[in-house]
Amino acid sequence: MPRLRVRVLGFCLAVLSVAIPVSAQTSPRTEISGGYQFLTFSVDEDESLSGVDNDESLPKGWYVDVAGNLNPMFGIVFQVGGNYKTFEESIAIGGGTFTATADLDVYQFLGGVRLSVRDNPKLMPYGQLLVGGINGSIEVSTSSTIPGLPSFSEEDSTTNFALEVGGGVNFGVAEKIGIRFGVDYIRVFAEDAGSNVFRFHTGVVIAR
Numbered sequence: 001m002p003r004l005r006v007r008v009l010g011f012c013l014a015v016l017s018v019a020i021p022v023s024a025q026t027s028p029r030t031e032i033s034g035g036y037q038f039l040t041f042s043v044d045e046d047e048s049l050s051g052v053d054n055d056e057s058l059p060k061g062w063y064v065d066v067a068g069n070l071n072p073m074f075g076i077v078f079q080v081g082g083n084y085k086t087f088e089e090s091i092a093i094g095g096g097t098f099t100a101t102a103d104l105d106v107y108q109f110l111g112g113v114r115l116s117v118r119d120n121p122k123l124m125p126y127g128q129l130l131v132g133g134i135n136g137s138i139e140v141s142t143s144s145t146i147p148g149l150p151s152f153s154e155e156d157s158t159t160n161f162a163l164e165v166g167g168g169v170n171f172g173v174a175e176k177i178g179i180r181f182g183v184d185y186i187r188v189f190a191e192d193a194g195s196n197v198f199r200f201h202t203g204v205v206i207a208r
Helices: 002-024
Strands: 030-043 054-058 060-069 074-093 096-116 124-144 153-174 177-189 195-207
Touching: 030 074, 030 177, 054 074, 074 124, 096 153, 124 177, 153 195
Parallel strands: none
Antiparallel strands: 030 054, 030 060, 030 195, 060 074, 074 096, 096 124, 124 153, 153 177, 177 195
């Protein structure tokens, strides 16, 4: 009986030694994705100062992420992205014009873990949890055709800790090439006012 147990144990170990590499080969070692992202956010202002939230959307944006897969289910992800928007307001005063312009840039730098389901190579859902930083910068400038009213320019930038949770689906369209659709929620933590950000993105996925 002991010899039989040893043989069974040895057989099981041999099967596992073969099965584990085969399982690992069912997923690519690296996945690179890039494309378009849309951000919409609300800023939690101090109610004693404003009483309302500031809501805004940034439709002009991009993203790139790289995932290293440790096994078919579990991967490590690094993600960067940027969004931009320009606000402009003009006022006519006494035959002249006063114009104020604000350029807003938002960048995110995040890393974390991703869980994927690869039962069907044509339809691969995933979920992810990332942490990192979000940098927001704004440049305000004015111009005027009104005599005696000078122009000026001022810039401010800040970086805050951020937590992202979300997921999406990769649709396989060819060998090692797919199309991604995803939605994420990002919480930005700041001393004076935090933000709730929703990220919608679509892009191309290349497996290597």
